[in-house]
Amino acid sequence: MNEEILAKFLGDRESLSDNEYIQLSETLKNDVALRKSLQQELVFEEFLSRSLSFDRRNFGAQMAQRLRDLEPQPKLKLQPREVRFPLGQQPLVRLRTTRQHRRDQTNSGVLALAACVALLLGAYFLLSKNSSLSVVYSSTVAKVESVAGKAEWARGEKRGEIKVGEEVSVDDTIEVAENGQVTLVYPDQSKIELRPRAKVAFRSQDNAREKIVFLKEGRLIAQISKQKAGAFALESPHALVKVIGTHFSLTQSADETQVAVKEGIVSLQRISDSAEIQVTEGQYVSMKENQPLESKALGPVMKELKLVSLGSEWKYLDNGSNQGTSWRESTFNDEIWVQGKAPLGYGHGGVATEVKSGPQNKKHITTYLRKSFSVSEVKNFRSIQAKFIRDDGVVVYVNGVEAFRSGMPSGEISSATSAAPRTSGGESTVYEASVNAELLRDGENILAVELHQSRGSSSDIFLDLELTASIEENPDFF
Amino acid sequence: METPLNFEKLVEETGPQIRAYIAGMGVPVDDVDDLAQEVYVSFYKSKEKLPQDVLPIRWLKGVAKNICMNHFRKARRRADKHLEVIAELLSQVEETQEQPHADQHSKALQRCIQELNEKNQKLISLRYVEGHPTETVAKLMELTDAAVRVMLFRVRGVLRNCVETKAQGAS
Numbered sequence: 260m261n262e263e264i265l266a267k268f269l270g271d272r273e274s275l276s277d278n279e280y281i282q283l284s285e286t287l288k289n290d291v292a293l294r295k296s297l298q299q300e301l302v303f304e305e306f307l308s309r310s311l312s313f314d315r316r317n318f319g320a321q322m323a324q325r326l327r328d329l330e331p332q333p334k335l336k337l338q339p340r341e342v343r344f345p346l347g348q349q350p351l352v353r354l355r356t357t358r359q360h361r362r363d364q365t366n367s368g369v370l371a372l373a374a375c376v377a378l379l380l381g382a383y384f385l386l387s388k389n390s391s392l393s394v395v396y397s398s399t400v401a402k403v404e405s406v407a408g409k410a411e412w413a414r415g416e417k418r419g420e421i422k423v424g425e426e427v428s429v430d431d432t433i434e435v436a437e438n439g440q441v442t443l444v445y446p447d448q449s450k451i452e453l454r455p456r457a458k459v460a461f462r463s464q465d466n467a468r469e470k471i472v473f474l475k476e477g478r479l480i481a482q483i484s485k486q487k488a489g490a491f492a493l494e495s496p497h498a499l500v501k502v503i504g505t506h507f508s509l510t511q512s513a514d515e516t517q518v519a520v521k522e523g524i525v526s527l528q529r530i531s532d533s534a535e536i537q538v539t540e541g542q543y544v545s546m547k548e549n550q551p552l553e554s555k556a557l558g559p560v561m562k563e564l565k566l567v568s569l570g571s572e573w574k575y576l577d578n579g580s581n582q583g584t585s586w587r588e589s590t591f592n593d594e595i596w597v598q599g600k601a602p603l604g605y606g607h608g609g610v611a612t613e614v615k616s617g618p619q620n621k622k623h624i625t626t627y628l629r630k631s632f633s634v635s636e637v638k639n640f641r642s643i644q645a646k647f648i649r650d651d652g653v654v655v656y657v658n659g660v661e662a663f664r665s666g667m668p669s670g671e672i673s674s675a676t677s678a679a680p681r682t683s684g685g686e687s688t689v690y691e692a693s694v695n696a697e698l699l700r701d702g703e704n705i706l707a708v709e710l711h712q713s714r715g716s717s718s719d720i721f722l723d724l725e726l727t728a729s730i731e732e733n734p735d736f737f
Numbered sequence: 738m739e740t741p742l743n744f745e746k747l748v749e750e751t752g753p754q755i756r757a758y759i760a761g762m763g764v765p766v767d768d769v770d771d772l773a774q775e776v777y778v779s780f781y782k783s784k785e786k787l788p789q790d791v792l793p794i795r796w797l798k799g800v801a802k803n804i805c806m807n808h809f810r811k812a813r814r815r816a817d818k819h820l821e822v823i824a825e826l827l828s829q830v831e832e833t834q835e836q837p838h839a840d841q842h843s844k845a846l847q848r849c850i851q852e853l854n855e856k857n858q859k860l861i862s863l864r865y866v867e868g869h870p871t872e873t874v875a876k877l878m879e880l881t882d883a884a885v886r887v888m889l890f891r892v893r894g895v896l897r898n899c900v901e902t903k904a905q906g907a908s
Contacts, residue, residue, distance in 0.1 A: 262887065262890065263883065263886070263887060265890065266883075266886040266887045266889065266890035267883075267886055268763075269886070269889070269890060269893075270871045270885070270886035270889055270890070271870065271871045271872075271882075271886070272763075272765055272816045272820065273816055274871070274882065274886075275816065275819075277819070280816065280819035280823075281819070283819075283823065284819060284822045284823055284826065287823060287826045287827075288826060291830075294826055294827060294829070294830045295830050297827065298761040298827050298830045299897070300890075300893065300897075301760050301761050301762075301763060301827070302757045302760055302761045303893060303896075303897045303900075304760065304766060304893060305756060305757055305759075305760030305761075305766055305769055306757065306842070306846075307846070307861070307865045307893065307896070308766045308769075308865050308868075309753070309756060310842075310843050310846055310865075311846075311861070311862075311865040311866045312865055312866060312868050315770060318748075318752055318756070318770055318773070318774075319745070319748060319749050319752060321770070321774065322745070322748045322752070322774055322777055323745050323748070325774055325777070325778055326744060326745065326748075326777075326778075326781060329778065329781055329782070417870065418870060418872065418873055
């Protein structure tokens with residue numbers, strides 16, 4: 260028997276020609292040993308697939324669910340598997356097949372867990388009183404209206420590049436490349452835009468008219484025409500989304516599902532605990548496990564960005580010299596300064612880098628420190644906050660300009676200026692100060708600190724400092 | 738067989754054998770689990786009819802054969818009419834005594850894969866871990882489809898011998 264024919268049969272049944280099939284059948288009829296050998300090959304291939312493929316390891320769980328589906332109806336009703344209409348309509352039970360269920364489990368461990376839980380949960384539909392359009396239901400669920408960049412479809416073992424005009428059928432999956440975008444149009448003119456890196460699967464219920472789009476990861480933008488009740492459903496590994504006539508985006512990352520609504524209302528239900536929220540026009544929801552569901556207005560949001568962290572590496576000069584003012588500038592060359600990790604100081608518990616104190620009873624009054632850090636998009640910085648522990652006093656400069664001082668007298672400061680006598684706060688007090696965001700620039704910035712001793716006989720100095728920017732961001736949902 | 742719990746245990750105990758039996762009739766791996774589920778559903782629905790003196794596994798295999806043959810008859814793909822003939826021939830093969838589903842086989846498989854060279858490990862990973870079809874594997878490995886099929890055929894042979902040897906040694 261030709262090895263290639265056997266290899267083709269084992270590797271891809273579709274690749275065999277009719278003649279090759281006939282040749283194989285005839286040989287098998289007359290060669291019992293070959294039959295046995297082929298069967299062993301087939302069984303071993305199944306063993307390989309069952310042992311190695313992630314999505315084939317849950318057969319027992321899938322079967323258990325199928326069995327529960329077969330139990331008498333009253334028992335089914337005890338399980339929260341129904342889809343209900345909040346406006347008092349009759350419930351529609353969503354009996355998902357395990358075949359669909361298995362396909363849900365192909366992407367990740369999280370996906371597998373979520374899909375199992377999904378079998379026990381349902382979602383609430385919203386009703387549009389004015390909905391009047393019917394939907395054409397067939398194995399073809401949508402057509403490819405446009406393609407930019409690269410995207411692939413998969414249908415069973417077959418794969419191919421997506422082209423305009425092609426039909427997307429139930430059970431197909433689509434993967435959009437890094438730079439790709441695909442727009443699908445449904446018979447009722449509903450549109451779904453699949454954004455770069457989106458992975459989706461298409462399904463429909465066996466005997467229901469639901470169209471289900473399962474977003475495994477990435478983002479899609481949906482413009483859904485008004486539907487008859489229950490006609491359009493989207494799912495992510497963590498959420499069920501029911502819509503009737505709306506424009507919204509659905510984004511799925513490893514541990515978060517986001518829904519942002521431009522028009523209409525979307526009902527979102529977390530699969531793990533059935534927590535539910537309605538997202539209205541101009542709102543969005545970021546859904547994570549074990550976090551409260553809360554809708555927020557679409558628009559700018561404030562985020563924090565750490566510019567300098569506690570415990571950072573600093574350059575420092577601890578020889579008691581007078582550095583004048585040039586050391587504060589960003590152009591100053593601090594290459595010969597020593598580097599050490601904060602907190603810096605001496606005579607103080609918790610110091611990571613011990614600096615030189617100078618002679619007994621005539622300690623250095625000033626120790627100089629510099630820290631460079633890079634930022635971008637400074638225009639989005641709304642405020643900057645410094646938090647620091649200092650002993651005894653500090654003057655802090657950003658790019659050569661004084662940003663704030665703490666524990667220091669007012670007026671001109673020199674290397675001989677002692678810190679002000681402590682009036683409040685202990686050695687471990689965390690102080691805060693605001694920094695003018697306009698002192699920063701895109702690219703490299705220099706934070707320069709002069710740390711002053713209160714008197715020559717003092718036993719300790721200490722400094723650690725962090726700088727945090729508040730940034731205004733416009734989340735890009737569409 | 739009286740309670741769903743017992744039935745689930747039956748699935749757990751016989752699932753690997755039934756799936757292997759279905760695959761052994763030439764059903765593509767991607768369809769094996771779906772058909773196996775149909776077998777158990779059919780069995781579940783008619784479990785009261787199971788004669789007392791028949792082992793469930795025998796009954797399940799009978800159901801599996803019928804479901805597989807029906808699957809090929811009903812399917813519309815070109816290959817299925819041929820597959821029906823081949824399935825009938827393969828179903829006549831005397832059953833293999835032991836299907837490779839035991840833990841020791843799985844452990845042996847992992848060790849055997851480690852012993853493959855890098856190229857063959859990649860081949861196995863793309864085909865069976867990631868589940869890519871042959872033509873995608875060929876693209877990713879910059880080989881022809883035919884070369885991938887033959888390589889897979891040979892690597893499976895190496896793995897099968899290795900697994901059997903190691904599993905026998907372990908037992």
